[in-house]
Amino acid sequence: MANTILIGAQWGDEGKGKIIDVLTAKADIVVRSQGGNNAGHTVIHDGTTYVLHLIPSGILRRGKVCVIGNGVVVDPIALVAELDGLRKLGLRIDGKNLLVSNCAHLVLPYHRMVDEQRELRQGRAKIGTTKRGIGPAYGDKAARTGLRISDLMQPLLFSKKLQAKIRENNNILETLGAKPISYREVNGSYLAAGEKLRPFVANTVVYLHRALQRGKDILFEGAQGTFLDIDHGTYPYVTSSNTTAGGACTGTGVPPHRMDRVLGVMKAYTTRVGEGPLPTEDRQLAQMLHKLGREFGATTGRARRCGWFDAVATRYATMINGIDELAITNLDGLDHVDPIQVCVGYRLNGKRLKVPPCDAAQLDNCEPIYEAMRGWNQSTSSAKKLSQLPLAARNYVKRLAQLTGGRLSIVSVGPTRAQTIFL
Numbered sequence: 001m002a003n004t005i006l007i008g009a010q011w012g013d014e015g016k017g018k019i020i021d022v023l024t025a026k027a028d029i030v031v032r033s034q035g036g037n038n039a040g041h042t043v044i045h046d047g048t049t050y051v052l053h054l055i056p057s058g059i060l061r062r063g064k065v066c067v068i069g070n071g072v073v074v075d076p077i078a079l080v081a082e083l084d085g086l087r088k089l090g091l092r093i094d095g096k097n098l099l100v101s102n103c104a105h106l107v108l109p110y111h112r113m114v115d116e117q118r119e120l121r122q123g124r125a126k127i128g129t130t131k132r133g134i135g136p137a138y139g140d141k142a143a144r145t146g147l148r149i150s151d152l153m154q155p156l157l158f159s160k161k162l163q164a165k166i167r168e169n170n171n172i173l174e175t176l177g178a179k180p181i182s183y184r185e186v187n188g189s190y191l192a193a194g195e196k197l198r199p200f201v202a203n204t205v206v207y208l209h210r211a212l213q214r215g216k217d218i219l220f221e222g223a224q225g226t227f228l229d230i231d232h233g234t235y236p237y238v239t240s241s242n243t244t245a246g247g248a249c250t251g252t253g254v255p256p257h258r259m260d261r262v263l264g265v266m267k268a269y270t271t272r273v274g275e276g277p278l279p280t281e282d283r284q285l286a287q288m289l290h291k292l293g294r295e296f297g298a299t300t301g302r303a304r305r306c307g308w309f310d311a312v313a314t315r316y317a318t319m320i321n322g323i324d325e326l327a328i329t330n331l332d333g334l335d336h337v338d339p340i341q342v343c344v345g346y347r348l349n350g351k352r353l354k355v356p357p358c359d360a361a362q363l364d365n366c367e368p369i370y371e372a373m374r375g376w377n378q379s380t381s382s383a384k385k386l387s388q389l390p391l392a393a394r395n396y397v398k399r400l401a402q403l404t405g406g407r408l409s410i411v412s413v414g415p416t417r418a419q420t421i422f423l
Contacts, residue, residue, distance in 0.1 A: 004263055005245045007244060009266040009404070010313065019412065031220050033069045033250075034247045036132060037134075054078065074149060099207060101203075102202065106147045106151070110181055112132060113173055134241075212254070264325070266327070268330050268396070270310045277366075279312075280309070282307050286307075289333060311404060312345060314400075315405055318404055328410070335378065339372045343368040346369065352369065376390035380393055
């Protein structure tokens with residue numbers, strides 16, 4: 001399989017968890033490079049639904065090693081709970097199949113509380129965060145005041161640093177009208193979680209480079225999507241990490257010239273969770289998908305906003321990420337939609353745009369230019385090959401690939417591993 005970066009080409013929730021799980025069959029190592037437990041990857045296998053937040057999706061396959069890289073922000077309490085939950089479902093997880101970078105930054109309770117208070121004070125201008133403390137944790141990282149896994153592995157040092165940080169953040173919380181945090185409680189719970197995580201902690205940069213020298217195939221698992229990238233997304237309605245392909249390098253310590261391909265995952269339509277512009281949003285399509293039990297966030301349970309496929313956005317995502325191949329998911333969600341609209345351009349102040357404006361307010365004012373395509377009005381969920389899809393469905397996925405600019409390599413027609421068409 002070679003070394004593959006897998007990223008979301010839309011606003012996240014593109015079905016990356018399932019595609020990662022399928023591709024892991026040919027990978028030796030799966031690496032998570034950014035984000036925190038604000039991500040949610042859902043994988044269904046043998047009738048069991050697994051919802052993963054910090055642990056890479058490769059954990060569901062035997063003989064694979066999963067790595068949480070230095071670019072991830074880790075809530076130790078949440079990670080221990082996720083480990084316990086997976087073990088209850090029968091998975092074996094130890095220091096042989098899961099490694100956590102000693103350089104990964106920590107998410108602490110004051111990060112979550114500051115995150116929540118900021119959202120409350122934004123009112124209608126809120127970003128729509130998951131309130132998991134991810135943004136404030138990355139903020140501390142950028143300000144060079146964050147605590148890392150390596151600190152947690154040194155109890156005396158950690159306790160000293162934590163006490164100073166809680167004192168500082170309690171002053172902030174007080175000005176925001178929130179309750180102060182107990183140093184004793186946080187220190188005790190985090191040190192306990194740290195001891196449970198100790199067997200997994202390693203210098204993952206060295207591990208990955210040695211794996212490359214041995215010719216191992218590595219899959220780099222992205223979280224969120226291109227338009228939630230802190231630099232290239234619909235700022236400020238973004239996450240706090242680099243969700244694009246470049247983040248796989250900085251978040252793991254693996255250099256760009258060791259990457260062989262970039263696979264972009266996109267839905268056959270468009271969704272996003274939270275606030276911010278979504279040019280092709282369509283309430284009628286959203287209602288239909290929600291009635292089918294689709295499009296609810298794996299992390300928050302919130303109903304996702306839904307719209308038609310946005311080729312302007314995905315074409316730009318191909319440019320930013322250097323996408324070589326495309327995986328189109330959730331094709332079966334459109335099985336009974338006819339006609340189907342595809343956004344092929346934007347119109348803003350009378351001018352036609354071929355790329356999204358970087359300003360969120362301008363993007364919100366863009367009028368989508370649609371191209372109508374015929375629906376197929378029958379189930380695609382049992383198709384095993386592209387030729388078994390209805391002609392209209394084949395024409396649709398080929399058109400999306402043509403508009404986006406990558407080579408179509410995977411079409412997903414359902415949530416299970418078997419419902420995957422390889423081209």
